[in-house]
Amino acid sequence: MNRVVITGAGTVNPLGADVPATFAAMQEGRCGIGPLDIADVDRLSIQIGGQVKDYDETTHFNRQQISLYDRFTQFTLLAAREAIGQSGLTFSGALADKSGVVLGTSGGGLNTQDENYRAVYEAGKNRVHPFIVPKLMNNAAASHVSMEWNLRGPSFTVATACASSNHAMGQAFNMVRCGMASVMVTGGSEAMLCFGGIKAWEGLRVMSRDACRPFSATRNGMVQGEGAGVFVFEDYAHAKARGAEILCEVVGFAMSSDASDIVMPSKQGAARAIAGAITDAKLPKDMVGYINAHGTGTAANDKTECAAVADVFGAHADNLMLSSTKSMHGHLIGGTGAVELLACIMALKDGIIAPTIGYEEPDPECALDVVPNVAREASVDVALSNAFAFGGLNAVLALRKH
Known part of the structure; x- marks a missing residue:
């Protein structure tokens, strides 16, 4: 089996338009959640979110591209440009x-859907743009990334609600590890x-x-966010041969299904995924120093996740640091695991x-x-990134300092 390393990272999210800005915001404990600037916000009871502010699509893409790229695709392409660069x-x-x-996404081109429902049902129009389907489909971002950078191998999209990114990265990890x-x-x-999108979550x-x-x-609930995180997972021998900078190593991945409830999480399901990632990494539990928690800010998630961590790690749970960056950037739903992986890289590398x-x-x-309120300097050799989704779908990645 091949070793797998990360040689590139990119992001656009409420904390920053790139990785250095995001790291700086995380280190400062800056909050990217604030009042929403969207159409008809006054009709919503929830009027805050982790929104990517001061974003102008015309500074990044031409008119033809904008007609093809939903907002989620635009974020992906910008993050991919940084990572591949x-x-x-x-x-x-x-x-x-x-x-x-x-790549992972839950809603895909939801802005495009929303705009066109308005056009058809509110404005009474009988025609829509001919590119609406390729613009809103969940695989649009993956397809455009593959076309932009000539990636001719396995390309697809994973949609497992809030675990989408972790499931996607787990598949990528296994493809490189097995030599595919x-x-x-x-x-x-x-x-x-x-x-x-917000009315549905309300x-x-x-x-x-x-x-x-x-x-x-x-706590009194979760807050939605938006954005993208993209990484280059590479065969270690390939990366070493070309002298690439290595951010960290991906060493384990596990998935589980609660098989119990469509919205209520299960301690046992979460624990199986956490323990499975450590087993897959072939590392002792006491090597894990940091966990980026799913940590949504709901009582159901937070209590279940802490109980699962305590069950898996036993006495070592008292030595672990576990934090939720959703407190800063909000819950990016299908993109959340990707942006949160940056916190693991920062812990391991910096x-x-x-x-x-x-x-x-x-x-x-x-x-x-839970590393309350203030960032902390600490040496960490192994980190986990948790993602637990509606539908009872769990995905956990294990990473090691290089």
């Missing part, structure tokens, strides 16, 4: 044939902050009106642990070190 790779010949892209691909561009994106009654406060006794901001009061059912 950092990797230093160009794809041609045999390498192009052995390189692919697998030499390089995989992977991660995920979401752009769901439109009227219909119906679940799990949304906060003021802030995301994971693990705090005063020795800085992103905090859980907004933490006000301890919850006895979340009695772990």
